[in-house]
Each structure stands twice: as C-alpha cells, then as structure tokens.
Amino acid sequence: MAERWTNWARQQVCAPAVIERPSSEEQVAAAVRRAAKEGLPVRAVGSGHSFTDIACTDGAMVDVSAMDRVLEADSSTGLVRVQAGISINALGEALEGHGLALENQGDVDTQALAGALATATHGTGLAFGNLSSRVESLRLVDGRGEVHEIDGGDELLAARVGLGALGIVTELTLRTVPLFTLRRSDVPRPLGETLDTMDGLVAGSDHWEFLVFPYSDVALTRTSSRSDEAPNAVGERKLWLQEHLLENAVMGAFARTGRALPRLIPRLNATLSKLVSPSTKVDRSWRVFATRRAVRFTEMEYAIPRDCAREAVEAVMDLVERRRLPVTFPIEVRFTAGDDAFLSTAHGRQTCYVAIHQYLGMEYESYFRAVERIMDGLGGRPHWGKRHYQSADTLAGRYPEWDRFAAVRAQLDPEGRFENDYTQRVLGPVRQPVAG
Ligand SMILES: Cc1cc2nc3c(=O)[nH]c(=O)nc-3n(C[C@H](O)[C@H](O)[C@H](O)COP(=O)(O)OP(=O)(O)OC[C@H]3O[C@@H](n4cnc5c(N)ncnc54)[C@H](O)[C@@H]3O)c2cc1C
Numbered sequence: 001m002a003e004r005w006t007n008w009a010r011q012q013v014c015a016p017a018v019i020e021r022p023s024s025e026e027q028v029a030a031a032v033r034r035a036a037k038e039g040l041p042v043r044a045v046g047s048g049h050s051f052t053d054i055a056c057t058d059g060a061m062v063d064v065s066a067m068d069r070v071l072e073a074d075s076s077t078g079l080v081r082v083q084a085g086i087s088i089n090a091l092g093e094a095l096e097g098h099g100l101a102l103e104n105q106g107d108v109d110t111q112a113l114a115g116a117l118a119t120a121t122h123g124t125g126l127a128f129g130n131l132s133s134r135v136e137s138l139r140l141v142d143g144r145g146e147v148h149e150i151d152g153g154d155e156l157l158a159a160r161v162g163l164g165a166l167g168i169v170t171e172l173t174l175r176t177v178p179l180f181t182l183r184r185s186d187v188p189r190p191l192g193e194t195l196d197t198m199d200g201l202v203a204g205s206d207h208w209e210f211l212v213f214p215y216s217d218v219a220l221t222r223t224s225s226r227s228d229e230a231p232n233a234v235g236e237r238k239l240w241l242q243e244h245l246l247e248n249a250v251m252g253a254f255a256r257t258g259r260a261l262p263r264l265i266p267r268l269n270a271t272l273s274k275l276v277s278p279s280t281k282v283d284r285s286w287r288v289f290a291t292r293r294a295v296r297f298t299e300m301e302y303a304i305p306r307d308c309a310r311e312a313v314e315a316v317m318d319l320v321e322r323r324r325l326p327v328t329f330p331i332e333v334r335f336t337a338g339d340d341a342f343l344s345t346a347h348g349r350q351t352c353y354v355a356i357h358q359y360l361g362m363e364y365e366s367y368f369r370a371v372e373r374i375m376d377g378l379g380g381r382p383h384w385g386k387r388h389y390q391s392a393d394t395l396a397g398r399y400p401e402w403d404r405f406a407a408v409r410a411q412l413d414p415e416g417r418f419e420n421d422y423t424q425r426v427l428g429p430v431r432q433p434v435a436g
Contacts, residue, residue, distance in 0.1 A: 002015040002016065002017060003015070003016065003019050005019065005045070005048070005055075005056070005061060006048070007048040007049070007050060007051070007055070008047070008048050008049045008296070009051055009296055009297065009298050009360065010296065010360070011051070011298060011360070012048075012050075012051075012052070012053045012055075012056055013056075014053075014056035014057060014058060014061075015058060016043075016057050016058060016059065016060065016061035017040055017058060017059055017060060018035075018040075018059075018060050018061070019060075019061045019063060020060055020061065020062045020063065021063050021065070021066055022062065022064060022066065022067070023066040023067060024067070025067075025139065025141065025147060025170040025171070028062060028064065028067075028141045028168050028170055029141045029145045029146070029147060030145070031060060031062055032060075032062075032141050032142075032143070032144075032145040032168065032417065033144075033145035034060070035059060035060040035417070036143075036144070036145065036415075036417060040059035040060045041057055041058075041059035041060070041416075041417060041418070041419055041420060042057070042059055042060045042061075042062060042143075042168070042417050042418055043055055043056065043057035043059065043060075043061050043062065043164060043418065043420050044061075044062045044063075044064065044114070044115075044118075044164045044168045044169070044418075045061050045062065045063050045115070046065075046085075046111055046112030046113075046114060046115015046116065046118070047065075047087065047110055047111050047112045047115055049108070049110065049111045049115065049116075049385070050115075050119060050384075050385035050386070051298050051299050051300075051385060051386045051387050052384070052385060052386065052387060052388070052422055053420070053421055053422045054119065054163065054164065054384060054385060054420075054422045054423075055115075055164065056420055056421065056422070057420045059420075062168055063085075064083070064084050064085035064112070064114065064168065064170065065085040065087075065112060066085060067083035067084060067085040067086075067170060068083055068085045068086040068087070068090060069082070069083050069086065070082050070083075070086070070091070070094045070095075070098075071083065071171065073094075073095070073098040073100060073176075075098055075099050075100060075178075078100060078175055078176045078177055078178070079136060079173055079174070079175060079176075080095065080098070080100065080173065080174050080176050081171060081172070081173050082113060082171065082172055082173075082174065083170065083171055084112070084113060084114035084138075084168075084169040084170050084171060084172060085112050085113070085114065086112070086113050087109065087110060087111065087112055087113070088102075088105060088106075088109040088110070088111055088112075088113060088116060088286075088290070089109040089110060089286070089290065091113060092105075092109060092284075092285075092286025092287075092290075093286070095176060095179070095286070096179055096284060096286070099178060099179045100176040100177065100178065100179055101176060101177055101178070101179045101180055101284070101285050101286060102131070102134070102174070102176060102177075102285070102286065103128055103134065103176070103177045104122075104123040104124075104125050104128035104129075104130075104131075104207065104289070104336075105123045105131070105285075105286065105289035105290060106121050106122060106123045106131075106289070106290075107123070107289070107290060107291055108290050108291065108292075108293055109286065109289070109290035113131075113172065114169040114172070116131055117131055117132045117135060117160065117161065117162075117169075117172070118161065118162050118163055118164050118169075118384070119161070119163065119383065119384035119385035120132055120161045120341070120343070120344045120345045120346070120383070120384060121385070122334070122336050122345075122346070122353065123207065123289060123334065123336070124207050124208060124209040124334035124335055124336065124353075125206050125207040125208070125335065125336065125337075126202055126203065126306070126335045126336065126337060126350060127206065127337060128206075128207075128336060128337055129336060129337045129338070129339040129344075129346065130336055130339065130344060130345075130346055132160040132161050132339070132341050132344060133160070133337075133339040133340075133341070133344070134174050134175045134176070135156070135160045135172055135173070135174060136151070136173040136174065136175055137149065137150060137151035137152075137156065137172070137173045138150050138156070138159055138160075138169050138171065138172045138173070139169070139170045139171040139172075140159060140162075140166065140167040140168060140169050140170065140412070141167050141168045141170060142166070142167045142412040142413060143167065143412060143413035143414065143415055143416075143417035143418060144414075144417075147170075148167070148412070151173075154342075154404050154407070154408050155408055155411075155412075157340060157341055157342050157401070157404070158341075158342050158343070158404065158405045158408035158409070159408070160341040160344070161341040161342070161343045161344045161384070162343075163343065163384055163422075163423060163426075163427065164418060164423075165409055165413065165418050165419070165423045165427060166408065166409055166412045166413060166418065167412050167413065167418065179284065179285075180226050180284075180285050181226070181227050181228070181229060181230075181231050181282060181283065181284060181285065182206075182207075182224045182225065182226060182227060182281075182282070182283065182284075182285045182288040182289070183224065183225055183226075183227035183229060183280065183281075183282045184222060184223070184224040184280065184281045184282075184288050185222075185223050185224075185278065185279075185280050186220060186221070186222050186276070186278060186279045186280075187220075187221050187223070187278045188218050188219070188220050188221070188273070188274075188276050188277070188278070189218070189219050189221050190217060190218065190219070191212055191216075191217045191218060191219045191317075192217070194210055194219035194221060195219075195310050195313065195314070198309060198310065201221065201223070202335050204223075205223045205224065205225045206224060206225045206226055207222075207223070207224040207225070207289075208221070208222070208223050208224075208335070209221075209222050209332065209333060209334040209335070210222065210332075210333050211330040211331065211332050211333075212273075212313070212317070212330055212331050212333075213269035213270075213272060213273045213328075213329075213330045213331075214266075214269060214316075214317060214320035214321060214325070214327045214330075214331065215265065215266035215267075215269045215270055215320070215321060216269050216270045216272075216273040216274075218273040218274065218276075220273065220276050220330070224288060224289075227282060229282050230282075231282060231283045231284050231287075232282065232283055243291055243292065247291065247292075247293075248292065248293070248294040248295055249294075250272070250275065251272070251295050252294065252295040254268050254269075254271075254272050254328060255295060255297075255328045255329070255359040256359075258326065258328035258359070258362075259328070259359055259361055259362050262326035265326050265327065265328055266324075268328065269327075269328065295359070296360045297329055297357045297358060297359050297360060298357065298358055298360065298364055298387060299355055299356065299357045299358075299386045299387065300355070300356050300368045300371060300372065300382070300383075300386050300387045300388055301332075301353055301354065301355035301356075301382070301383040301386045302353070302354050302355075302371075302372070302375035302378075302380035302381065302382055302383070302388075303345035303346055303351045303352075303353055303380065303381045303382075303383065304351070304352050304353075304354065304375060304378045304379060304380045304381075305349050305350070305351070305352070305378070305379060306335060306349070306350040306351060306352045308352065308378045308379075309333060309335070309352035309354070311378065312352070312354045312374065312375065312378055313331065313333060313354065315374045316331055316354065316356065316371055316374060317331070319370055319371065319374065320367070323370075325366075325367050326362060326363075327356075327358060327367060328358075328359050328362070329356075329357035329358060329359055330357065331354065331355065331356055332353075332354075332355040332357075333352065333353070333354055333355075334352070334353040334355075335350070335351065335352050335353070336350075336351050336353070337350060337351075338350050338351060342399065342401040342402070342404055342405040342408075343384070343399060343401075343402075343405050345381045345382070345383060345384070347381075347399060347400070347401070348400060353383070354375070355383075355386070356368065356371050364387070368387055368388075368389070369389060372388060372389055372390075376394075379398065380398075381395075381398050381399070382395075384426075390426060391425055391426060392425070392426055392427055392428035395426060406427075406430075406431060407433060409427070409430055410430050410431060410432050410433060413430055414430065414432065415430070416429060416430040
C-alpha cells in the first residue's frame with residue numbers, strides 16, 4: 001500500500017507511489033532515472049514545513065534527509081559546502097564548531113536547508129537578504145537524472161529559489177559569516193507609535209520585526225542586534241515564560257477557546273497581547289533566531305515593497321475588525337534586503353513581509369482571500385511555501401525575470417519530470433522556447 005505523506009500543518013496529504021530516501025547523489029540520480037522509466041513524476045521533499053501543496057506528488061517523492069553532512073568549512077573565507085538535506089538547526093550547530101554562522105535566519109530552524117531555499121525562506125533585517133542570497137553554487141540532478149554543478153549565470157539565479165521545479169539539489173556552497181552573539185529584546189509598544197516610528201526602528205538594529213493581534217492596539221516588537229556579551233548572559237527565567245509558556249501553552253489555550261467561542265476572540269486577543277512583558281535573550285545567533293512552534297496553524301505571507309508596510313498593516317487590521325473575522329493568531333511584519341534570484345519574493349526591491357495566520361480547524365479562506373486582494377493592490381508576491389490563490393497568469397507580471405526562469409526550467413527539465421499540481425498552477429507547464 002502507498003505510504004501517506006502529510007505536511008507539518010497536517011492539511012496537505014498525498015500518497016506518493018514511492019518514497020525514495022537516497023543517501024548519496026548517485027542514488028538520487030538513480031531514483032530520477034527509475035521514475036522516468038516508469039513514467040512517474042518526481043518531487044523532492046524537505047521537512048514538509050510548507051503550507052501549500054508545493055511538495056506533494058502521487059509519483060516518486062525524494063526525501064534527501066539522509067544527506068545531512070557538512071562536507072567542508074573554510075573559516076577564513078566563510079565558504080561552507082553542505083549536503084542539501086541538513087536541517088537549518090543541525091547546520092547552525094555544526095557551523096558553531098567551525099566558528100561560523102548563517103548571517104540571518106527565519107523564526108524556526110526545523111526545515112531542511114534545500115527545502116527552505118527552494119521557497120525563498122527569509123528572516124528579518126533590511127541589511128540582509130533571504131537564505132538563498134547566500135548560495136554561491138550548488139549541485140543538482142536534472143529531469144534526465146544527470147548531475148550539474150551550477151556556479152553562476154542564469155542557472156544559479158534560477159536554482160537559488162527553484163521551487164523544486166528544476167531538479168533535486170544534492171549539495172550547496174553557502175557564504176557564512178564569523179560566529180556571532182545576538183541580543184534580542186522583546187518589547188510591547190502601542191501599535192500607533194510603532195507604525196509612526198517603524199522606519200527608524202527597522203534601520204536602528206540588525207533584525208527588527210513586530211507582531212500584532214487583531215483587535216488589539218499593542219505591537220510586540222522584537223529587536224535583535226549583534227553583541228559582544230557572553231552568550232546565555234541574561235533573562236533565562238523570563239525567556240522560559242515567554243517562549244514556552246506564552247508562545248506555546250498559553251497561546252494554544254487561547255486559540256482553542258477562540259475556536260470554541262469565536263465571539264470572545266476580540267477580548268481574548270486584547271488580553272493575550274497584554275500578557276506579554278519585555279524580555280531579553282543573549283545567545284549564539286542560531287539559538288536566538290529560531291523559536292519553537294508547538295501550536296499548529298496555517299499561514300499566508302506576502303512580500304510587498306518596503307514603503308507599503310504601514311498601509312498593508314492598517315488595511316489588514318481594519319479588514320479583520322470591520323468584518324469581525326474570527327482571527328486568533330497575530331499578523332507578523334518583517335523586512336529584508338532585495339536580491340537577484342529570479343523567483344525570489346524579494347527580487348529587485350527592499351521588501352516588507354506581512355504574514356497572517358489562522359488556527360487549525362478554523363475557517364481561513366475568506367480571511368486569506370480578502371488579505372490577498374489587499375496585497376494584490378500593493379504589488380504583492382506570495383511566499384511560495386505559504387497559502388495563496390495565485391496562478392502563473394497572475395504571477396508572471398510580478399517577476400521581471402519570469403521568462404529567464406522558464407528558459408532554465410525548460411533546459412533542466414524538458415519533460416516536466418518535476419511537475420506537480422502546484423507547479424502546474426503557479427508556473428504553468430514546462431514550455432520549450434519557440435525556435436527562431
Ligand atoms: C512553523 C513554521 C515556521 C516558518 N517560518 C518561516 C520563516 O520564518 N520564514 C519563511 O520565509 N518561511 C517560514 N516558514 C515556511 C518554510 O520555511 C518554507 O515553506 C520552507 O520551504 C519549508 O522547508 P521544508 O524543508 O519543510 O521544505 P518542503 O516544504 O518539504 O518543500 C518545499 C519545497 O522545497 C523543495 N525541495 C525540498 N528539498 C529539495 C531538494 N533537495 N532539491 C530541490 N528542491 C527541494 C520541494 O520540492 C518544495 O518545492 C515556516 C513554516 C512553518 C511550518
């Protein structure tokens with residue numbers, strides 16, 4: 001019987017004909033050739049942390065999590081060669097042993113490195129690009145089962161954020177930075193004051209973001225900057241309260257109550273946002289960037305031009321409150337530098353990311369679609385791994401290098417071996433260039 005596969009949020013389910021678990025590049029190539037012979041489509045899978053059906057297939061699913069080693073680390077250049085299936089958490093720990101670190105990360109680190117790169121996973125910090133902006137080169141098995149070393153040109157600009165549509169990445173070279181300590185301060189502030197001073201707050205630290213619960217006027221601001229202090233110096237007890245009790249246990253209890261009694265949500269959210277007190281964490285960067293998420297939810301996130309941040313947040317808050325939408329999870333606002341990967345959500349512009357969430361078991365679609373309409377009006381690009389309702393037709397005009405990505409895809413996967421429902425929807429079928 002076919003093995004069932006489910007994503008982290010337990011909302012995407014598929015039954016691949018086979019799940020391959022290669023432990024070497026040769027085995028990855030053999031798996032692709034085997035699938036081709038049997039006429040099966042192929043999808044690489046990471047840790048299943050995407051909220052969309054991006055990793056789903058009823059063909060051959062290729063899980064490279066056994067390929068999880070750091071192969072080389074050069075502390076003098078910061079260049080590190082790793083296998084594609086390593087988790088971001090394991091990478092952080094291994095890099096520490098070499099006196100190195102990733103310059104920026106998202107808010108969890110359980111994803112597989114190649115999975116996170118494929119959707120342009122990002123953290124916050126206007127001076128820093130998303131994870132994929134640090135990829136110097138990679139190796140990939142194409143749709144014919146052939147291996148390519150990609151270290152520049154259109155192939156690299158396409159493959160850095162490849163949506164699993166170009167091939168199966170087996171190894172990567174990343175540019176890392178010397179190991180550093182981060183001081184993170186969480187401070188609740190009035191939302192109005194936060195929006196008024198947002199530009200200065202974003203520019204005034206390495207990594208700045210905020211969360212706001214609908215129906216509340218408190219923004220939970222999170223500011224992290226590089227520090228010379230000793231790691232683990234302060235704040236252990238408060239931190240435990242904040243990270244484990246409030247962000248997980250209390251958050252879960254409020255979300256369950258809100259799901260059972262939606263009319264209480266405005267009061268619950270206002271109360272929850274007042275429970276947050278200032279806290280500080282000082283530790284090695286990879287232990288500060290990532291937090292634990294025990295409460296499951298679904299999510300949409302849009303990348304918009306940085307200057308539209310305020311307009312977007314106010315429009316989403318207004319939408320929820322005007323329509324009395326039952327939303328128990330916060331809106332999260334982050335910022336990154338622009339970059340040049342063809343399908344990076346931050347392609348060519350400084351970017352503000354606005355993420356919205358809904359607790360599992362609660363209706364999300366009307367909320368997400370209404371927010372998507374707001375983001376459409378702001379030139380928004382959806383996170384490839386988070387829910388959205390776009391298609392190739394609506395997306396092509398938002399990516400100036402769309403056709404260059406399509407050309408690389410046609411070269412590496414001429415028969416559409418790596419297609420699935422998601423790529424059919426958001427990229428369209430593989431198109432061979434018209435001759436002449
Ligand atoms: C709790 C939680 C927190 C999150 N926080 C953030 C955040 O802070 N910032 C952010 O930007 N996103 C965040 N995300 C989204 C997440 O980072 C992305 O969806 C990411 O792509 C998931 O990585 P994964 O390893 O689970 O990949 P999967 O979801 O399994 O797959 C994603 C894509 O990667 C491709 N892929 C996987 N392995 C390979 C490979 N070896 N070669 C080629 N393609 C491959 C798959 O084919 C698929 O297209 C979060 C998600 C969750 C559930």
